[in-house]
Amino acid sequence: MIGILKIAFKLLVNDRAKFAALIVGISFAVFLMVQMTSIFAGILAKSSSTVTNIGARIWVMDPSVKNPLNSIPMPDYVLDAVRSINGVKYAVPLYSGTALVRLGSGIYQPATVLGLDDTSLVGRPELIEGKIEDIYGENAFIAVRDQEFAKLGNPTIGTTFEINDNRGLIVGIARVAASGLFGIPTLYTTYKRAIQYIPSTRFTIAYILVEPKTDNDISYIKDEVAAIGYLGLTDIELKKRVADYYKYQTGLGTNILMMTVISFLVGLSISGQTFYTFVLENMEKFGALKAIGAKSYELIYMILFQAMFTGFTGYGLGVGLCSLLIGVAKHKVPDYTADINYSNLGLAFAMVLIIIAVSSYIAVRKVISVEPFDIFRG
Incomplete structure (x- = not known):
């Protein structure tokens, strides 16, 4: 069998042009599949950046909320009702809104403003400069150093700006696990300052962040929240809800699927x-092998080996090329969004297996039907 496979390999690489065409075709297809699905995965990851960065176990919100950027404010009594539920360790409000910031250069820049609970600061980011206590100072804000940080003019501690005719002061620089999706920088401040500085509706609580006493309390808390007419989701469930929104309620998922x-x-x-052309051109060789005693199943092994060798080689080259491109793009273009994960690698691998199977089936049907008599007679 090893000898048969060696012959199959030599037949495959003997015609370098055909071999190169096979490798390039599969590599290009894998490159496009992984590239498209990686972009989609990156978009979904960034779409839930607020959920990831805040890190709350349970999020309470209006049932109509599908996207963290489009929060629906809730009345204050909801916070009191959630805090009274058995199994709740604590529950705090979160403000989430967008404001127009006027930088020192005179440029106006939209920014996402997250207002943390004044007492506990639940959801605060990790500071790399400054002290978290300074957020209680007058006009204090914390800027997030992510891909959008430069849009705030690369501020440092002490940088001032204007937000809705109010003075803002950067007292800390933070880093977060994920940056936002739509290229908008992020500022953190206290809840009271956020609702004071940013015009809002009668209700101001965008989300209620809940920490359960135990994991067993999560289901009960969600049921009690539903009983008062609101929705309670774990962080994983909220991320899935956001992902489903972009997959099925926007054209993004459909377009990515079509490209894939x-x-x-x-x-x-x-x-x-x-x-198939390669098999036709080597039909005489397959007939000769059959004439000297090669069994049909051995010829099938040859075809499968050739198909798998080209398929897996093309898969490796396609994934490698895509990884290289994404790495360079992220280094050169800060806003570039793409994440290679096991899901899109697995999807591409499954499609390569289908390509291998279909190609092998077409070739096998031709090879096993060849008769040595017809070859030598010709």
Whole structure:
């Protein structure tokens, strides 16, 4: 069997042009599939950046909320009702809104403002400069150093700006696990300062962050929140809700799916046609092998080996090229959004297996039907 596979390998690489065409076709298809799904994964990760960075176990919100950027304010009595639920260790309000910031250069820049509970500061980011206690100072804000940090003019501690005719002062620089999706920088302050500086509706609580006493209390807390007409979700459930919104209620998911399917069809057509042509051109060799005693199953092994070798080689090259491009793009373009994860790698691998299977099936049907008599007679 090893000898048969060696012959199969030599037949495969003997025609370098055909071999290169097979590798390039599959590599290009894998590159496009991984690239498209990686962009989508990066978008979904950034769409839930607020949930990731705050880190609350349970989020209470209006049932109509589908996206963290479009929060619906809740009345104050909801906070009191949630705090009274058995199993709640603590519950604090979170303000989330957008404000127009006037920088020292005179440029206006939209910014996401997150107002943390004044007493506990639950959800505060990790500071890399400054002290968290300074957030209680007059006009104090904390800037997040992420991909959008430069849009605030690369502020330092002591930098001032204007927000809705109010003076703002940077007292700390923080880092977070994920940056926002729409290229808007983020500022943290206290809850009272946020509702004081930013015009808002009658109600101001965007979310209520809940910490349960035990994991067993989570289900009961969610049921009690639903009983008062609001929605309680764990951080994982909220991320899934946001992901489903972008997948099914915007054109983003459909467009990415179409591009992925097109990439798959391109790879399938190129590899299938090229591999079939390769088999036709080597039909005499397969017939000769059959004439000297090669069994049909051995010829099938040859075809499968050739298809798998080209498929897996193309998969590795496609993933490597995509990883290289994403790494360079993230280094050169701070706002670039793409994340390679096990899901999109697995999806691409599954599609490569389908390409291998279809190509092998087409070739096997041709090879096992060849008769040595017809080859030598020709």
